[in-house]
Every structure is written in structure tokens, then in C-alpha cells.
Amino acid sequence: MTVSLTQKLIEEHVLVCPKCKTPKLVVKADGYHCGSCMISWPAHCNVPDFFNRYVENERGAELAVAQEFVDRICEVLALGKDPATVKAVSSVLSRASKLKTEVDSLTAEIEDVYDRFFGKDKFDHPAPDAQANQGIGVVFERHYFPPRAGKSEAFSANVRVRNAGAQAWSSRTRNPVALKAEWRGLRGEPAYAHFPIDVAPGRAITMPIRMTAPEAAGDATVRITLECPGSREQASQYLDISVAVGAVRTDHHHVGMVRFDPPIADYGKDHQDALAFLLSYLTRESISRSRILEIGSGPHPQLAWLEDSEVVALDISAPLLELGSLYFGDRFTHRLAFMCADAFDPPFAPGSFDVVGMFSTLHHFPEPDLLLKKLSGLLRPAGVLAVMCEPVGDSLAAASTVRDLLKGINEQVFSTSEYWRIFEAAGLVPLSAKVNGGSLKAILSKK
């Protein structure tokens, strides 16, 4: 009998208890059990749920899973029409419709099962609430401004803001709110960023602001406020950011290291291109038979196709992984394991992987630098982080981005130099990187 990758990882003390981190996990009939802290972790369709912090959605009971959806999933995953398989898919989907977490953006990721297979760029953008933009309150959570900018340099920088007021913010009303960025200390043009969706109370959004630096050199401050013209309830809160304006452009050396290739428009082709990019790096460095962790894999881990590798596919969405496990089936279990866990709390011993990779995933995390730092601890000494297919840009206005923001997913878009600062903050250096079709591919190692 072939040993499953999961079993192997347990035996090698790579897979540890998600709670107490001791390598004392045992596989039981209905899940996994820690022999040290005695906690059990459920499993469905061979996928352990190490996140295990789902709470039942109050509206879950009402969400019946349409047979049509089940049939379509079976069809796209080429699972056939065997009654046991159809039943398994049906039970994955009905559990999916009930799952909820304490974090709205994670719940939104899990609820996205249908669109992940059949998503369209069409969506309803509901009319702004009549009470929108009243009683404004804002918390500035973090920013990505460069510490230095060149004279008259045009750049884009993100600011993450949370709506701490009682009503939604809308940029679609007669008195729209906008983020305003003003230069102080040096003369420069103010910039405004309008919200692509209405921002509900309690919600945070990372907003790119297109700026032009002052013509003169010197020390300046950028003051960020939430502006609501016509409203007397102007937010008194602001964020001041120091930016030294000088002769040197901020992103000069960063951009110099990146190869800019011609655009690839297609999502699938872009993923193939990224895989080829990583493969050519691994071949060049004579790295073979790698042990790989893919973060945010969904049902279709890209790195599962690297044939002589062992791949752990991790995601917060148990239903997507369960569908992936049904799709790949028994033929892959010796070298592919699906595991549900929060990427911030991966159940592995430090220094376990040759490659930690992710595709179109980093930009979903509100603190991407902290995530990378955390994950870099899982790398073996010569290991690399592969950050693939990340959107590069300065606007959230693309239809698919607005659609996902409306669903509650934490969509973000960073510029190339913002990615470089994120990598730097995580203690990582790029070994090889390129941008094509507005998509970044970077292979990084620890400093």
C-alpha cells in the first residue's frame, strides 16, 4: 500500500498539532487527533480541517443546494455520475453554504464556491443607502507610501482605512466621500481617491491613491483625510506620512530588477506562464524533488503538476479543498495533500519546505508583509517563496475586482514598488522577478 503524503508528513514530524505544535498527530477514522493536547480535528473527503473555527451560518439552513449546481460541478471536475460521488459533492456544497467564520472577508472567500467555478463579471451594484456619509468616522490602519519620492514623480500608494462610523461611505452620492491626500511643507497637487464600492460600517478597504510629488526637493508630509463635501461632519482624524522629495526616483532600482514582458491577458495562460517561470528557476538552480507548500490553492493547486514534487495545498476554504480532493482522487495522495488552515497559522514545523508558493493570493491579505514573514519561517535554508500572478496596478475599478469587493472579499492592488517594499518588510530579497499582463511573478529568499 502506498503511504499518503499526510501520513509521511506526520511520521517525519513536519505536520504538527495546529494548537500545541507538537508532532503528535494521529489519523483516526473521523479526523485527526493530537496525542499531546488531546484535541481532535475533523476531516471530510480526506481533507483535515485544521482551521476548525467555522461557526454555522444562521441563514445556512435556508440555503438548499441546487441539483443543477451539483451536476455542473461534477461535470467541470469530470467526476462522473456515480451516485456516491454525486452525494459527496452535494454534501460538500451544502456544508459550504453553512460555513461562516468570525472574519467577514474570510467568510466571503468561503461563500465564493459557486463563482470560483462559474463566476461572471456581471453583478448588481445596489443603490447607496439613504443614510450614507453621515456621522463619518475613520481609522487609518496602515499605508504603503514610499519614504522618498523623486521631484514631480508620479506614483501610486495604498492606504488602508476602516469605516469606524455608524453609516456606510459612498462615493456615488451627490456629496460623495473620497480619500484626500494633500502635500504639506512643499507645494504639490492634492489627490483624491473615490471608493469603488460603498464601504459598510466596520469594513476596511485598501485604497490606491495616485500622487504626483512636488516639483521642489525637501521634506514633505502627506496628510490623508476622508473628505465629504457638503457635510458638516467632516472627519477630524487624519494620517500624516513623511515623504522626502529629492532627485532620486523611489522605484528606480526596484523596477530595474524586474523584467517587463509583453502582456498575457488570459488568467489560465498567466498561471501556466508563472508555473513555467518557477520551473525554469528550479531547473536552473538544480532543485528537484521539492517539498512544496501552496497557500490559497483552492481546488486546483498549480504546483501539483510539478511531477516529482510533494505538494501540500492549503486554503481557508474547506469546501474548495474537498472538491479538489475529489478531483485529484487516490492517484495523487502519495504526493498531494489538501489541508484546511489559516495561512497565518500553518500546522508545520519550521524549516519544512523547499518552496512556499502562492498564486493570486497574497493580495487578499490585509497584512501581506506579515504573512510572508510568517511563511518564510517554514522554508528550509535554501528554500524560496514564490509569489505568483499578483495583480499590479493603481486602481480597484476593474469589473472583477468590484464584483469581489462587493462580495466582501479583501481585494487589493499594489504597484511594483509597493510589492518591493512589502517583500523588504518581510525580510525577503527577490532572486528573479517579472511583470507581464499586469501580473507579478517573484521568487524570493530570506535575506
Ligand SMILES: C[S@@+](CC[C@H](N)C(=O)[O-])C[C@H]1O[C@@H](n2cnc3c(N)ncnc32)[C@H](O)[C@@H]1O
Ligand atoms: C483569488 S484565490 C486564488 C486561488 C488560486 N490559487 C488561483 O490562482 O486561482 C485566493 C485564495 O486564497 C484563499 N485564502 C484567503 N484567505 C486565506 C487565509 N487566511 N488562509 C488560507 N487561504 C486563504 C481563498 O480561500 C482563495 O482560495
Ligand SMILES: [Zn+2]
Ligand atoms: Zn496538540
